[in-house]
Amino acid sequence: MPELPEVETVRRGLERLVLNKTVQEVNVLWPRIIESPSAEDFAALLIGETIEKMERRGKFLIFRFSHYDMLSHLRMEGKYEFHEHAQDALDKHTHVIFKFTDGTELRYLDVRKFGRMSLVPSGEALLHRSLAKLGPEPTQDYFELAPFQQKLRKYHKAIKPLLLEQTLVVGLGNIYVDETLWQAEIHPEQPADTLTNKEIERLHSAIIDVLDRAVKAGGSTIRTYMNALGEAGKFQRQLHVYGRTGEPCERCGTLIVKIKVAQRGTHFCPNCQKLRNRKPREHK
DNA sequence: ATTAATCCCTGGAGGC
DNA sequence: TGCCTCCAGGGATTAA
Numbered sequence A: 001m002p003e004l005p006e007v008e009t010v011r012r013g014l015e016r017l018v019l020n021k022t023v024q025e026v027n028v029l030w031p032r033i034i035e036s037p038s039a040e041d042f043a044a045l046l047i048g049e050t051i052e053k054m055e056r057r058g059k060f061l062i063f064r065f066s067h068y069d070m071l072s073h074l075r076m077e078g079k080y081e082f083h084e085h086a087q088d089a090l091d092k093h094t095h096v097i098f099k100f101t102d103g104t105e106l107r108y109l110d111v112r113k114f115g116r117m118s119l120v121p122s123g124e125a126l127l128h129r130s131l132a133k134l135g136p137e138p139t140q141d142y143f144e145l146a147p148f149q150q151k152l153r154k155y156h157k158a159i160k161p162l163l164l165e166q167t168l169v170v171g172l173g174n175i176y177v178d179e180t181l182w183q184a185e186i187h188p189e190q191p192a193d194t195l196t197n198k199e200i201e202r203l204h205s206a207i208i209d210v211l212d213r214a215v216k217a218g219g220s221t222i223r224t225y226m227n228a229l230g231e232a233g234k235f236q237r238q239l240h241v242y243g244r245t246g247e248p249c250e251r252c253g254t255l256i257v258k259i260k261v262a263q264r265g266t267h268f269c270p271n272c273q274k275l276r277n278r279k280p281r282e283h284k
Numbered sequence B: 001a002t003t004a005a006t007c008c009c010t011g012g013a014g015g016c
Numbered sequence C: 001t002g003c004c005t006c007c008a009g010g011g012a013t014t015a016a
Helices: A004-018 A039-046 A145-154 A159-164 A174-184 A197-216
Strands: A023-028 A034-036 A051-057 A060-065 A068-073 A078-083 A094-100 A105-110 A116-121 A257-261 A264-268
Touching: A004 A051, A004 A060, A004 A078, A004 A105, A004 A197, A023 A039, A034 A039, A039 A068, A039 A116, A145 A197, A159 A174, A159 A264, A174 A197, A174 A264
Parallel strands: A034 A116
Antiparallel strands: A023 A094, A051 A060, A060 A068, A068 A116, A078 A105, A094 A105, A257 A264
């Protein structure tokens, strides 16, 4: 499932493949993929548009066209395929085809059809309903400890689903959130407002570190994820808890367990990540 | 106001 | 072999 590291890897691939290409025609084979405007308008408005920049915000890809910004979220299994020749056989999960004036093609594939695209006037991408509420990018420059600390105090909700909301910080999905909580030694169900300052500092560092290392590894290939160049990621080799149920924790040897937290499969070490009843007193 | 549940989708795995 | 059920889950939406 593409999370920030996978989306960033796709962005980099697309930057090499489709920058400066001009759209000749767009075919939408599964209209529900297009959130807005209508699939017909989406296709018509893109004709003659040139891709001037490839950006990313959280897990959203932003194609900056001459007069429009195209938002694209891959959700679970969305992927882009670049084809030098339009006559290449069409995979049955192809839902949107961008035909360029030079005869090449960019195809959007999505087995489960969960991915979504929208088209808005240039410069309005970040104002879009789904992007406006996003938290900071998970890097040293944008993700500051103090505001993070403040926000965590406001919610009693379990830390894992809170981090998945993308409002405190962007980029974490089910894999990296489990990895981050393991690294920070925090139980996924620990209520946010019961975290100690020490724990919040560890969590803050872990989020930046895990996502940064995953980007450098080209993301993780768990089931089907491939980048725009068709290459697998390498970070799955560095995973400590995700998909390792029943294997020994690399820190303490206790067997990794899997539970459900807010409908999501959740992996953690029951020894390193203990659930506390309440916040212990902190001394200065 | 926060938080929980539901929905969208299909392929793969496991049971019998 | 084949049919059935269950599971994977991000984010929008609806309900409590």
